Amino acid sequence: MMLPNLKDAKKRTKNKIQIIKDDYVIPNDVKNVGINKKYHIITYGCQMNVHDSENISAILEDMKYIRTDNMDEADIIVINTCAIRENAHNKVVGMLGRIKHLRETKKDIITIFCGCMAQEESIANMIKDKYKWVDIVFGTHNIHKLPIYLSDLYKSRKQEIEVYSIEGVVYEGIPVKRDSKYKAWVNIMYGCDKFCTYCIVPYTRGKQRSRLPEDILKEVEELKKEGYMEITLLGQNVNAYGKDLDINYTMTNLLEDVAKIGIPRVRFITSHPWDFTDDMIDVIAKYDNVMPYIHLPIQSGSSRILKLMGRRYTKEEYIELFNKIKNKIPNVAISTDIIVGFPGETEEDFKDTLEVVDKLKYDLAYTFIFSKRVGTPAYNMEDNVSMEEKKERLARLNELVNKYANINNMKYKDKVVEVLIEGASEKQGYLMGYTDTMKLVNVKCDESYLGKIVNVKITDVKTWSLDGELYNE
Ligand code: 5AD
Ligand code: SF4
Numbered sequence: 001m002m003l004p005n006l007k008d009a010k011k012r013t014k015n016k017i018q019i020i021k022d023d024y025v026i027p028n029d030v031k032n033v034g035i036n037k038k039y040h041i042i043t044y045g046c047q048m049n050v051h052d053s054e055n056i057s058a059i060l061e062d063m064k065y066i067r068t069d070n071m072d073e074a075d076i077i078v079i080n081t082c083a084i085r086e087n088a089h090n091k092v093v094g095m096l097g098r099i100k101h102l103r104e105t106k107k108d109i110i111t112i113f114c115g116c117m118a119q120e121e122s123i124a125n126m127i128k129d130k131y132k133w134v135d136i137v138f139g140t141h142n143i144h145k146l147p148i149y150l151s152d153l154y155k156s157r158k159q160e161i162e163v164y165s166i167e168g169v170v171y172e173g174i175p176v177k178r179d180s181k182y183k184a185w186v187n188i189m190y191g192c193d194k195f196c197t198y199c200i201v202p203y204t205r206g207k208q209r210s211r212l213p214e215d216i217l218k219e220v221e222e223l224k225k226e227g228y229m230e231i232t233l234l235g236q237n238v239n240a241y242g243k244d245l246d247i248n249y250t251m252t253n254l255l256e257d258v259a260k261i262g263i264p265r266v267r268f269i270t271s272h273p274w275d276f277t278d279d280m281i282d283v284i285a286k287y288d289n290v291m292p293y294i295h296l297p298i299q300s301g302s303s304r305i306l307k308l309m310g311r312r313y314t315k316e317e318y319i320e321l322f323n324k325i326k327n328k329i330p331n332v333a334i335s336t337d338i339i340v341g342f343p344g345e346t347e348e349d350f351k352d353t354l355e356v357v358d359k360l361k362y363d364l365a366y367t368f369i370f371s372k373r374v375g376t377p378a379y380n381m382e383d384n385v386s387m388e389e390k391k392e393r394l395a396r397l398n399e400l401v402n403k404y405a406n407i408n409n410m411k412y413k414d415k416v417v418e419v420l421i422e423g424a425s426e427k428q429g430y431l432m433g434y435t436d437t438m439k440l441v442n443v444k445c446d447e448s449y450l451g452k453i454v455n456v457k458i459t460d461v462k463t464w465s466l467d468g469e470l471y472n473e
Pocket of ligand 2: 192193194195196199200201202236237272
């Protein structure tokens with residue numbers, strides 16, 4: 001048993017990051033263990049977690065398990081968790097309750113608990129003490145060891161908890177079963193060293209570590225050969241890509257080399273304003289296949305709060321960057337993340353946030369109430385704003401955010417846009433996809449258009465989506 005430890009998770013050394021290519025093995029006794037058995041996987045949180053679940057799926061399928069979307073018929077249930085805010089906790093506890101209930105009739109279900117929550121000391125201890133029936137717990141650093149844990153479990157039938165609190169290494173050669181045939185996630189880096197004072201990610205995912213350019217480019221080339229239409233380069237802080245490598249190669253170089261491979265659509269998330277360089281903006285503007293959509297979290301519009309958050313930019317610097325991006329990249333859409341109710345946020349600070357949103361008119365903003373995370377510096381900051389006040393601020397902010405989402409969408413009315421048709425829509429007779437600017441569009445068409453980029457004339461506009469029909473000149 002190895003439980004997580006916050007002190008170790010915090011440490012950062014100057015040690016060179018190891019790249020490990022041959023650590024994924026399936027012990028003989030579990031090579032075919034999944035024959036006639038099904039797995040179900042529940043994923044919470046960000047795209048990084050979604051992509052980790054694609055790895056977990058592939059690992060289970062390597063042992064011959066088959067995926068099922070129906071939890072009731074699963075032999076293995078995997079919960080891949082998120083720790084970014086406290087409310088995730090309740091959802092996961094609820095899910096554990098459901099699984100416990102299922103186990104009453106099906107005793108031999110294997111339950112696996114993994115992801116960012118497993119990296120939290122209090123959660124791992126809670127599973128150890130109160131959920132003894134959960135079979136395997138592993139964290140974000142050791143997904144590839146799942147076959148070994150399963151092998152041990154079959155031998156001993158004892159709860160196995162192994163969570164590393166380390167800076168982390170880069171593993172290559174872990175299999176992936178992608179959810180989509182058209183869109184693919186490509187990790188370019190892991191972890192984060194920014195240590196924003198509210199954020200738990202640097203503790204749950206370790207030190208910033210970039211994959212080698214040749215490994216990323218090889219993966220993208222393979223995706224091109226397989227016919228993928230879109231890739232998204234993934235990292236907690238993609239603009240800092242390469243800074244931890246000894247080579248003179250940056251996110252700008254990587255984005256340009258990836259663009260040249262020629263997949264029709266290239267995206268990247270998430271950008272931290274701190275590392276966003278002018279030459280990066282130039283590359284986005286230069287290549288038609290680098291999509292004009294940027295997620296640029298501001299977090300707060302108050303320079304005082306930004307300082308307390310450890311964001312390393314002021315309101316003015318952020319606005320300058322925002323305008324530079326808008327001026328240099330035609331038709332660009334920009335979205336953001338905003339936290340309200342950070343400890344000590346006054347009405348004045350909050351009004352600064354409203355003012356910035358009113359000025360920048362985001363295409364979309366994801367808004368959150370500050371959530372205290374154990375071990376982060378903000379956990380101990382004095383917080384004298386009531387929850388009621390925070391909720392009220394969130395509602396006021398959302399009203400403004402929605403107004404601009406709607407105004408921005410209205411610009412699309414009667415326009416013809418390119419949409420990559422990717423899947424079922426909630427609307428009958430329609431499929432859904434996204435524009436280059438990341439607008440969700442329901443398109444009246446049949447399944448023969450799946451995986452194709454088509455011209456769509458927008459007929460109807462809503463705050464969160466657009467409706468349209470195929471357009472032929
Ligand atoms: N409380 C509320 N929101 C948070 N985020 C990160 N940490 C917290 C927290 N402790 C938000 C940030 C980040 C997004 C992914 O989640 O806005 O950009
Ligand atoms: Fe968290 Fe800040 Fe790192 Fe983003 S940049 S993952 S908000 S610490």
